[in-house]
Amino acid sequence: MPISLRLPADVEDRLSALAALTGRSKTFYATEAIVEHIDDLEDAHLSNEILARIRAGAETTVPLTDLLAEYGLAD
Template sequence: MLAIRLPSKLEDRLENLTKATGRTKTFYARKAIVAPLDNLEDLCLAEQRLLDNRAGRSESVSLKHYGLAD
């Protein structure tokens, strides 16, 4: 469960969108959270892999290994 307070202008926009589409506020809140969260998870994983590589805890793999080099 998540409860958030939105600025009134944003709340009005969300309300207008729900009326125009027949979808719920929850539907749009979920959509607004999922995509950025996916991106944040990818970024955190990439940062951790970079730190592990720099600390010698992992090795780099050439793109040639996957047939993706020039």
């Protein structure tokens, strides 16, 4: 799927230099960066949604001590 990105000039310069140095394409490195970090970005978004539900009282929490005891990991 083709996409178009507008990068800050300094990032574009670094990406171009890396591609020239290694013989790989800028697309290769952009794809690698996305693949490497998309899980973290999704997790951050999900965390924000869960935090909002907790603050609204729509989501419950379990104290860590209870969780550790349930799995036999308490001191």
